Amino acid sequence: MKQSHLNITLFILLFTSSLLAQESKVIDVVSDRLEIDEKKYPGATLLSKIDNQVYLKHKGIEIWCDQAVHYGQDRFVKAYGNVQMKQGDTLTMNSKYAEYNGNTEFAYASTNVVLETEQNTLKTDTLFFDRLRQQAYYRSGGTVIDSSMTLTSRIGRYYMDRKFSTFTKEVVVVNNENTLNSDRLDYFNETGKVYLYGPSTVVSPESILYCERGFYDTKTDIGYAIKNARIDYDNRRVLGDSIYVDNNINFASATNNIRVIDTANHSLIKGHYAEVFKNKDSVFITKRALAISKQENDSIFIHSDTIMVTGKPEKRLLRGFYDVRIYKTDMSGKCDSLSMAQITGFTKMIGKPILWSAKNQMTGDTIQLISDQKTNKLDSLKVYNNSFLVQQDTLKEGFNQVKGAILYGLFKNNKLDIVDIDKNTETIYFQRDDKQELIGINKVACSNIRILFEEQEMTDIYYYDNVEGTLYMESELPPNARELQGLNWRGDELISSKKDLFRDEAPFQLTKIKGLPLPEEEKDFFDEETLKRINEQRSEHSRFKDVKLKEASDD
Incomplete structure (x- = not known):
């Protein structure tokens, strides 16, 4: 017999011996069909769709499905077929199967799970949702899609109230033409900003950025890297204590303990501030700048206030400005400005x-x-x-x-x-x-x-x-x-070692790097308190009995 808009409160009055004391904990139900089969579903009511999906509601969460098994005594629901669980306008979760416990306000969904928030969509195989803490969690792999990127990871955790997510293990973010790989990243849903922790790379068509702590904006393609930071541009590798990168214009700047390695020409430039314009094939470096290049079995060292290297690998042009000093084992020199052209082999020194x-x-x-x-x-x-x-x-x-x-x-x-x-x-x-x-x-x-x-x-x-x-x-x-007229013996200026390149210069004070905060210590999703809450009020009919909530890898 078809029954429409049957409230579970009436059902409890008719089919159970006691009424729940707190009405706020009652799960309201509307269903086309209601069946009782004590042999197959002891203590439960089977709710089924005929024309309209089964509808359940509890303290602001709504559930639609083709069929549901409701355990009134446990305040527990198992939902099957085209399941949709909705929390206001902030969250919608679809799956083939889901269960919800009204006592613990904890939900579990499996098989083709799709979670939609205001900012993005998550697809996964299994999802846990804790309404009390407003957190969702997956650990069997998931894909997150929003307007600026697609993210995959093995483990993910949503903080609904903070509009913030944490992803760990095999994290990959595809953003425009860029691909980001990380061991762990924190993602802010509204801004698209990502904070990287552990070995991470950002791969673009023109460069590869590596760091072990960093920041990346998926909407603007701008990043900031510290801790073993480096960026590769074709035949150049830039390393420094911090690196700023703008992938829109293929630009990077680096600060403190910089090394710019030219793999094509076996040369190296050091300093404490550098700018790289990949599209212009140019490097600008200052603050104790030092260029080192191989010359047969020797190396030539060039130090000046500022060094610029421009041109394609086969046409590199190195220029030094302001108090240029040169040293190699059998020769040294000084001048105000210098230019060294690779294609001609000419080095020009001007200014005394x-x-x-x-x-x-x-x-x-x-x-x-x-x-x-x-x-x-x-x-x-x-x-x-x-x-x-x-x-x-x-x-x-x-x-x-x-x-x-x-x-x-x-x-x-x-x-x-x-x-x-x-x-x-x-x-x-x-x-x-x-x-x-x-x-x-x-x-x-x-x-x-x-x-x-x-x-x-x-x-x-x-x-x-x-x-x-x-x-x-x-x-x-x-x-x-x-003495001939014009003689100027400058023997006291002679550069006889690499150390002399920096003679009379004051000790350099490194720029203070603005660091990135370490992530806040978060309790495990299945922490002691949550496990106690779930286990003490877990329904014996829950699939949780077959799901190991706390895994060794989660510790």
Whole structure:
């Protein structure tokens, strides 16, 4: 017989011996059909759909289903077929099966579970919902979809009142063209902001960001990473104490203890602040900036206030600005600005440039070094305008000096081998015998000079065209006449080690990094208090008897 809109209160009056004391705990029911089968469903009422789904309501939660078994004494319902459970406008849960306990206000759903909130949709196989704490939980894998991303994880926990979720174990977020992988992340439903904990990566078409604590905005594609943070752009890897990244423009900035590794050219730049513009193939680094690149079996170190590297891997251009200092084992130098072009092998130094090669000091208005592109060895150098080559006398009684308009130097095995000086050349040379006894001081002016070196020492000097010179005895030449006009010996500035690159610089104070808070300590979903509440009032008809609520992995 069809029965419509039958209230469970009437049923209890007719079919049970006692009425529940608190009406607020009564589960209200509307059903097309009501059946009692004590043999099959002892102590229960079977509610079934004919035209309309079975409807149940309890303290603000509504349930629709094709069939339900209601245990009035236990205040417990098992729902089957097209089950929908709704809590106001905030939550709707669909499944093939669900059960609800009015005493504990705890729900359990299984098979094709879909949970819809104001912000997103969750699909999973099994879901637990604690109404008292307003928390939902899955541990058998789930997929969350909202307007900005799709997330999958093995374990998930919703905090309904806080509009916040935590996902752990094999978490993957797909956002536009980006994919985020993490061991654990916290997700704020309304803002789309994600906080990452443990090893995590954000993979975009242009980069891979890694960190062990970080932040990522799934709506703006902007992130912030700390703790072992790094980002890879094609042939560049950037590491730092903190990294900010904007995937919309392929931009990253890094702060403190930075390393920018160029895998294509086997070079490294260090510093404490860097900016990388991937689309422009440029790196800007400052605050104790230091560039290191391989040159044959040696390394060249370049330190300056600011270093910029631009261009594709085969056309890299390195530029240093403000107090540039250079060091390699057989050469060092200083200048105000420097540019080093990979495609040509030219290094240009301007702004009071100076170069030291062993005992030789070279200065001029501009110095240009040329490397052999095939062998990567230093090939030659040019010094333009006001060129000076100075070498302290063996016994440090004066300076061997060569002055001219342009200086050309050739290197052999990275050591100065031949120097030619053109136009209006002048020399002062302390000439000694085999016993290093001073023979005299030779002053010569001519058009061109060639100097030969052995083990970086001047050994032979050849004078060409319009040669005028005198060999003076030491007593014949007063000290003030032993220096060519414009001589500036800068031996006290000599950079003889990597440590000297930072000489006279104050200790650097690192920027204070704004950290990301650690997640609040949350009780387990099935904590002691919740387990006690569920177990003390669990219906013997609940499937919970077959479900292990507390797993070892949840501890």
